[in-house]
Amino acid sequence: MADIGAVVTAEHVSPWVDAWRKFRRHKLAVASSIALLTIIVAVIVGPWLWPVSINDIDFTARLQPPSRAHPFGTDDLGQDLLARMIYGGRISLAVGLAAMLVAIIVGVIIGAIAGISRGSVDTALMWVTDLFLSLPQLPLLLLIIYLFRDALKDVFGVEMGVFILIVVVIGGLRWMPVARLVRAQFLSLREKEFVEAAQALGASKTRQVVRHILPNAMGPVIVAATIDVAAAIIAESTLSFLGLGFPPDIPTWGRLLFDAKDFLDYAPHWALFPGAAIFITVLAINFIGDGLRDTFDPRRVL
């Protein structure tokens, strides 16, 4: 009979260790995490390892294929593509992360309010969510950027103004799935016994939400956040590719593709490297999201 006690005091595993154990089983997700980390580190420390200026013009080295002096080749002004891609990668990744944060914060707040309040507030917020879901996103994105670009440039300067505008607009058009997700989680969680217990102990509505319901609703939100980073990177690249994102002196990956597309026949490397960078980053993030989905799926037992 003494054995029973031994079984009960089994090894205590913190939720994070448990999550890591589950995540580790998704081989592609682990490989993708390594790939993504490599890209992030390369983009952050790159300028020290490859101290070439992004806008040194050298007309003797125009449109050169990859070589020892220029590992990724040069563009039509003889600028070094590796240096430009490192610089642009910082912006592309920063836009992805910042836009994801905007989308998640807005989505969680709206979803939480809708999920915890019953009746007309919930109905109204969900109507707004559905309305935003049926907005044509890219045309609207283009419209807003066209209308507000100059005003923000005057206030925050060229680089910061465009950055803020793009982040806010991409994030502001991507919060709806998160809001729906959080609301659905709240609707089931708020009826659970542990919330009732907290209420019986006198916890205020805010405390119930922040301390008890929200942490339990975070799993799917983390997955959505990961996928959102990929979607935001694609959105930013699309804008830049259409020539309506960052200006030419800020070479994000999408902007590099935009500049390269008229030289496809002479200098395919110019388009292939930034395109591959976007593809690998997005693919890695999507695989990580898939791995996290398996990790946070409560139906899945290790």
Added chain:
Amino acid sequence: MGTYLVRRLLIALPSLLGISVVLFTVLALAPGDPFEEMATNPNIPPEVRLALREKFGIDDPVYLRYFRWLTAMMQGDWGFSFASRVNVDTLILQRLPATIFVIGSSQILALAIALPVGIYAATRPYSVFDQIANTFAFIGFSLPTFFTGLLFILVFSIWLDWLPFVYRSDITATGWRWYWEQIRQAIMPVMVLGLFQAASYTRYVRSAVLDVIRLDFVTTARAKGLGEKTVVVRHVVRNALIPVVTLVALQMPTVFGGAIVTEQIFRIPGIGSLLISAILSNDTPVIMAVTFVFACLVVTFNLIADVLYGWLDPRIAFR
């Protein structure tokens, strides 16, 4: 079914109104003034400028301007393009067929790939075929349309020289030759859009079929002695399509986004490339109208999804 349709229409109208409010708010909040240019133009005296402002009601309160804009839009008066000196509605009507053709064929291609692959993968979960399909699906929706477009041009137009990379609306050939040229130039844009959508649709179809295939009525159908083919096609797929229809309808805004990019890459004279050129030439009436047309298309596709929903699951129409 009739009352169901009317009800869905009554839901679609307020969302169109809501979209128009969002669009107009964006426009009203934007800094800048359409008559700014005149203020600096010495040939236009200030009295004329003020009279014009009066006439167009620029200084009226926002809600008055909104209602005037809305009634004008509903009466078909969409304004006049600054850049090309044509009425906006004629301009859009000229461009719309190319867009609808490319989007329509790419959706058909996407479903023609996604349905069989997704269903087959779901009937054999975790098999080699399923894993290969899943990997390709991941690659497919991680490849942005602007990059696949450039890759296709590089491979099929520049290296292999099989297909033209500029879409022409002035093909001189006649008869069968004309159709052949049309198809040839549409192959790449349709493939780019279609393959991208096929990747995400495959995943939707697979997970929807997997959800249904475990249900009891499927076991019952098998127990009755029905062939596997009948079970899958008549019992599983019809039920699995219900969530797929919703997800496909939700994808529509993304599809139109992809269409804008593809039209820009292959220079298709559709409303997407019209939007880009209008933005580059500050042609506000065209920009507003095209954005609104895209919104209408999204709402229309949602409506079609609702109708399909009622057909696939008659219980919904009676609720």
